[in-house]
Amino acid sequence: METSIKVVEGVHWVGARHPDLKVFDDLFPTRNGTTYNSYLIQGTEKTALIDTVKERFSDEFFNKVSEHIDPSKVDIVVVNHTEPDHSGAVAHIIEKNPDVQIYCSKAGENFLKQLLNKPFNAVNVNDGDEIDLGGKTLRFVIAPYLHWPDTIFTYLVEEEILFPCDAFGAHYCPEKLFDDEINEFYSDFHFYFDCLVRPFKDKVRDALKKCEGLPIKMVCPSHGPIRRSTGNFAIESYARWCAEPINDGRPKALMAVLSSHGNTRDMANVIATELKDQGVDVDMFALSDMRDDDYRDALEHADVLLIGTPTIQRDAPPHVWHALSLVSSVTPKSKLGAVFGSYGWSGEAVKMVEQRMTGLKYKLVAEGISFRFTPTKENMDVCRSFAEQVAGAVLTEE
Ligand SMILES: Cc1cc2nc3c(=O)[nH]c(=O)nc-3n(C[C@H](O)[C@H](O)[C@H](O)COP(=O)(O)O)c2cc1C
Structure with a gap:
């Protein structure tokens, strides 16, 4: 059975692999399947999950979480984006712990209400809001339309890790999780951008501006490899692809x-x-x-x-x-x-x-x-x- 994977001290990948997926969302072909990445962050005071997994992978997700903590003891779930491939296990967490705090944007709360159709304990976040888990501080960046109106990024201050949910991701299910352990996956990364993010280039520019100056050592997206050594390359690629069109003379x-x-x-x-x-x-x-x-x-x-x-x-x-x-x-x-x-x-x-x-x-x-x-x-x-x-x-x- 697959186990959780340590990202850095106190941060573990607890997601799921879906290597045989052929078409994502019934819309976009995937050459190499995908992963649903969820991250468990344990501070000295509190424990938070960043996103969850698609509902049908809930059991293996909870098995991985249980290696570190009883899932009913998780204090916070940060829902960076409410799409069911990331929020699919949230309902089960609420069943295990009705008091669990769901950190999300206002739009995220509204969407979750109609995705879950059950009450939950929402905490709305705004740009720059922080929560200290005890030596692990989560800071939030509102990034609407990357690629849904609800999207937020979560930044782990001490470790300089960005959790941008679907942004900077790829539908790619590698044998190993980190970019420096696997073959190049640029075409999957680019294709993913073209399918999901390209309609929102202006919103990408806004989000990148908000992240300017943030030291980023690692980018942990919600699909595909963790970018341990190429996080900045992913961000720069988006900046290049989303640059304003140049006005080169005549209309x-x-x-x-x-x-x-x-x-x-x-x-x-x-x-x-x-x-x-x-x-x-x-x-x-x-x-x-x-x-x-x-x-x-x-x-x-x-x-x-x-x-x-x-x-x-x-x-x-x-x-x-x-x-x-x-x-x-x-x-x-x-x-x-x-x-x-x-x-x-x-x-x-x-x-x-x-x-x-x-x-x-x-x-x-x-x-x-x-x-x-x-x-x-x-x-x-x-x-x-x-x-x-x-x-x-x-x-x-x-
Ligand atoms: C297969 C076919 C179906 C057509 N059906 C219609 C039609 O339903 N209504 C209509 O006004 N013209 C119809 N036309 C005629 C064309 O619209 C007309 O020939 C027009 O001038 C074609 O412009 P074009 O040379 O830019 O293609 C049809 C033409 C073809 C070849």
């Missing part, structure tokens, strides 16, 4: 176009020429043949998103919906947008895409235009006016 329009017979593409070309004349560069993407990652990068650098779509089978084509589904997987630089396209008879697509963009919180800077089959010279004049309006909105926003 940019990202134009994503699908066109079966070339009509929407002809409109796109006229619009693009006019945009360039007005001082806006154009990054053109053919939606039928694009790499998602290129498009995601472009979304993070574009000042406006233009979608060109024909109506196909009373709808916009699936490629267009796919492109729109990627918006929420990144931190778009701007939420200005506009839609255009050609149709044959019913012409639903442009309106439908406008509605979706509004739902994604885009501000539509020009009324959508759609023309029947081959655009006429007059139609192309309207395309130029459309481009002028878009350029005007983008340049005013600059």
Whole structure:
């Protein structure tokens, strides 16, 4: 049976391994399974757990905790993040000790109320709050949206260890727990960031600012290896990936176009020429043949998103919906947008895409235009006016 692992004196990993997990949260593929990391911190006065494990791993979790203390004697559970893969054993701890104090953010308390559906003893924490366990001081950093609104980081002052829950983590289940005992896992680390954290780059910047100046010897995330020797590398990687987009000269329009017979593409070309004349560069993407990652990068650098779509089978084509589904997987630089396209008879697509963009919180800077089959010279004049309006909105926003 697996046992707990000492991290430093008075701090033990009491988590669980899930090496055969293939898809996390039914959403994200995992090449190497994952771990649910929980940490037991024992001071001279009090004992705290930092997060717990997924519910089905509760028994092995409690076995590990019991190596050090009767689980009913744990005084505090810090819930850095309430998602069930970390809060899954909290209900069992409360059964063992109804007085256990649950340290969490206000949002965390609200979420836990509806995750547990039972009373518990919550202590809300704010930035900089501390609790002294007796020679082991926990300090809290509020880090909302890394990756849920409830997230906090916990910092162990004396040992200079950061417990950031899902931030800086990786779905990777190594044989050994520490980074300096295992092979490189950079691609899993990067993939994890892309799946979970990339939509919140601005929030990462906020959290990193709060951590500036904190001496950090070790980063103990909630998934994957403990970063005993590369904690700062993980933090620097996030800082690099989340840096503000550089304003390198002229504003940019990202134009994503699908066109079966070339009509929407002809409109796109006229619009693009006019945009360039007005001082806006154009990054053109053919939606039928694009790499998602290129498009995601472009979304993070574009000042406006233009979608060109024909109506196909009373709808916009699936490629267009796919492109729109990627918006929420990144931190778009701007939420200005506009839609255009050609149709044959019913012409639903442009309106439908406008509605979706509004739902994604885009501000539509020009009324959508759609023309029947081959655009006429007059139609192309309207395309130029459309481009002028878009350029005007983008340049005013600059
Ligand atoms: C498979 C297919 C299905 C279509 N279904 C519709 C439709 O439901 N409603 C409509 O208005 N036009 C429909 N059209 C016509 C196109 O919207 C029209 O040909 C348009 O000009 C195509 O623009 P494009 O050249 O940019 O693709 C369909 C075209 C194709 C190829």
